[in-house]
Amino acid sequence: MAANSVLAPFRSGRHDHGHCIEDALKAAETVCRDRGLRLTELRRQVLEMVWTEHRPVRAYDLLDRLRETRGRAAPPTIYRALDFLRDQGLVHRIESLNAYIGCGSPLSQHSGQFLICRECSAVAELDDPAIEKLIKKRANDAGFQVVGQTIEITGLCPQCSGGDESSSPGSENALSEHA
Amino acid sequence: MAANSVLAPFRSGRHDHGHCIEDALKAAETVCRDRGLRLTELRRQVLEMVWTEHRPVRAYDLLDRLRETRGRAAPPTIYRALDFLRDQGLVHRIESLNAYIGCGSPLSQHSGQFLICRECSAVAELDDPAIEKLIKKRANDAGFQVVGQTIEITGLCPQCSGGDESSSPGSENALSEHA
DNA sequence: TCCAACTTGATATGATATAACATACCAAAA
DNA sequence: TTTTGGTATGTTATATCATATCAAGTTGGA
Numbered sequence: 465m466a467a468n469s470v471l472a473p474f475r476s477g478r479h480d481h482g483h484c485i486e487d488a489l490k491a492a493e494t495v496c497r498d499r500g501l502r503l504t505e506l507r508r509q510v511l512e513m514v515w516t517e518h519r520p521v522r523a524y525d526l527l528d529r530l531r532e533t534r535g536r537a538a539p540p541t542i543y544r545a546l547d548f549l550r551d552q553g554l555v556h557r558i559e560s561l562n563a564y565i566g567c568g569s570p571l572s573q574h575s576g577q578f579l580i581c582r583e584c585s586a587v588a589e590l591d592d593p594a595i596e597k598l599i600k601k602r603a604n605d606a607g608f609q610v611v612g613q614t615i616e617i618t619g620l621c622p623q624c625s626g627g628d629e630s631s632s633p634g635s636e637n638a639l640s641e642h643a
Numbered sequence: 644m645a646a647n648s649v650l651a652p653f654r655s656g657r658h659d660h661g662h663c664i665e666d667a668l669k670a671a672e673t674v675c676r677d678r679g680l681r682l683t684e685l686r687r688q689v690l691e692m693v694w695t696e697h698r699p700v701r702a703y704d705l706l707d708r709l710r711e712t713r714g715r716a717a718p719p720t721i722y723r724a725l726d727f728l729r730d731q732g733l734v735h736r737i738e739s740l741n742a743y744i745g746c747g748s749p750l751s752q753h754s755g756q757f758l759i760c761r762e763c764s765a766v767a768e769l770d771d772p773a774i775e776k777l778i779k780k781r782a783n784d785a786g787f788q789v790v791g792q793t794i795e796i797t798g799l800c801p802q803c804s805g806g807d808e809s810s811s812p813g814s815e816n817a818l819s820e821h822a
Numbered sequence: 823t824c825c826a827a828c829t830t831g832a833t834a835t836g837a838t839a840t841a842a843c844a845t846a847c848c849a850a851a852a
Numbered sequence: 853t854t855t856t857g858g859t860a861t862g863t864t865a866t867a868t869c870a871t872a873t874c875a876a877g878t879t880g881g882a
Contacts, residue, residue, distance in 0.1 A: 474786055502879085504829070523869070538832060543870065559738040560793050562838095562869060577778075579787045592781050595774070599756075599796060602771050607653055607801035608758045614739050614795040617778060622786035683860070702838070717863060722839065727860095741838065741869095829878070838869070845862070852855070 474579075474588050474622050485515040491570045492554050501552065509533070510545040511566070514555055519585050520563030558587070560616045565589075575613040581621035588621070653758075653767050653801050664694040670749045671733050680731065688712070689724040690745070693734055698764050699742030737766070739795045744768075754792040762803035769794075 492511055496503040503511075513526050527542045546564055549555040555564050556576045567576065568589040577590040596613060603610045619625075671690055675682040682690075692705050706721045725743055728734040734743050735755045746755065747768040756769040775792060782789045798804075 502829080506830075536832085537830095539870065540832085540872090541830070544830080559795070579782055579785060581787075582790065588785060588787065590781060590785070595777055595781060598774055598777055599794070602769060602774060603758055603796055603798065606758060606767060606769070607804075608760075608767065608796070609799040609804045610796055611761065611798040612796070614793065614797070615778070616738070616793040617782055617787070617789055617791070618793070619782065619790040620788040625786075625788045681859080685861075715862085718839065719841090719863085720861070723861075823882100825880105825882080827879085827881100829876105831876070832874090834871105834873085836869100836871070838867100840867070841865085843863085843865105845860100847860075848858090850856085850858105852853100 474586065481518065484518075485512060488512075488515045488554070488566050488570070492549075492552075495552055495554065495570060499552070501548075506534075506541070507545050507548055510542065511549055511554055514549075514564055515566040518566070519587055520558050520561050520565045520580075522561075522563050526564075556589075558616060559614050560618070575615070577613075577615040577617070579617050579619065579621070581624050582618055583620060583624035586621045586623070590615075653765065660697065663697075664691060667691075667694045667733070667745050667749070671728075671731075674731055674733065674749060678731070680727075685720070686724050686727055689721065690728055690733055693728075693743055694745040697745070699737050699740050699744045699759075699766055701740075701742050705743075735768075737795060738793050739797070754794070756792075756794040757796065758800070759795060759797050760800035760803055761797055762799060765800045765802070767800070 489508065489512060492503055492508070495501075509530070510526060513529055514521055523539070523542050523546060526546075527537060527539060530537045530542060546555060546557075550557060550564075552570075553573055554567055554570045556567050556578070557564050558578060558580065561580070565578075565587055569591060574591055575596070577592060577595060579588040579590060581587070595615065599613060599615075600610050668687065668691060671682055671687070674680075688709070689705060692708055693700055702718070702721050702725060705725075706716060706718060709716045709721060725734065725736075729736060729743075731749075732752055733746055733749045735746050735757070736743050737757060737759065740759070744757075744766055748770060753770055754775070756771060756774060758767040758769060760766070774794065778792060778794075779789050
């Protein structure tokens with residue numbers, strides 16, 4: 465069960481996963497405290513679940529997991545938590561997958577730019593300012609005032625495109641198989 | 644019912660709408676003939692409906708309209724037609740809206756870059772090669788091999804951002820109201 | 823304490839999309 | 853002409869994703 469999906473640009477091996485979950489939760493606490501908002505147990509738990517997966521997770525999968533610890537829970541519960549976390553920039557929604565993923569840099573507001581592997585569902589968050597700027601410029605040239613950018617690139621991650629065979633790619637099609 | 648949503652970068656006024664539907668159908672015929680594929684009556688009709696709307700249209704709205712002329716029709720009917728048209732690059736899917744729109748330049752293969760107005764649902768298709776290239780470069784730098792790009796920019800079109808009040812913006816929130 | 827705002831629970835439903843199987847249609851081969 | 857194979861469409865059912873609505877509980881301040 466090698467976690468070969470990462471958030472910062474694809475790294476060859478694994479990383480300290482527990483550490484990055486912790487960081488995300490800490491950042492969330494900071495963000496909420498600074499903004500006078502409540503990181504309730506539910507919200508905290510959902511954020512932790514998102515980060516535990518560490519790849520795009522679907523709302524109903526989160527819901528199933530929530531039920532394991534919390535008994536009955538209905539769709540609005542998970543969507544409300546996700547909406548809160550999204551509003552605060554703590555998670556992103558991947559439109560092309562109808563799925564959610566933890567934000568790699570929650571302290572700065574941004575729309576997110578994602579590289580999504582077709583084979584293994586690994587996702588990297590780019591957040592390249594040059595891309596954002598160029599798009600903004602071209603939009604402005606057309607008289608368009610930019611509010612948000614959805615940038616989702618599909619393709620093959622380093623592991624799955626063949627260069628790196630060290631960590632069993634392909635076999636792990638995660639978005640649908642984390643029963 | 645002013646059609647202030649256009650496909651080529653936002654134009655201030657209206658355009659010859661009948662003409663652009665015709666063009667789209669002609670292009671579709673060319674494409675299909677060249678590729679040995681059949682532009683069946685259904686596919687043609689769906690493409691025409693998409694272009695008639697000339698803004699993002701949802702599958703079930705198309706389905707309703709299809710039923711007006713064709714009697715009973717089930718979801719797969721519309722989704723199959725849309726899939727065909729998408730495969731041939733004749734329509735694009737706007738992921739962030741779960742909606743479909745005619746492709747402005749169907750003769751060249753491309754992923755599409757969209758400017759989507761939050762107020763009036765007007766959509767412009769950018770297709771700027773520089774943006775595509777930059778994204779590809781940055782992805783490659785991260786070891787990622789690009790297959791497809793989803794680029795959807797939300798914001799305000801020239802009309803709705805205040806500069807141009809000539810053609811009644813805002814009042815026409817189309818995506819959900821073309822009953 | 824009491825109120826107002828916020829949060830969560832719970833039920834129902836809306837909206838989007840596909841699986842699975844049957845039938846129609848068309849053209850080339852037997 | 854019949855058979856056959858491929859493509860397209862019809863049909864039913866269901867999976868998947870998301871929100872409206874209202875009730876109940878919680879929190880923190882006046």
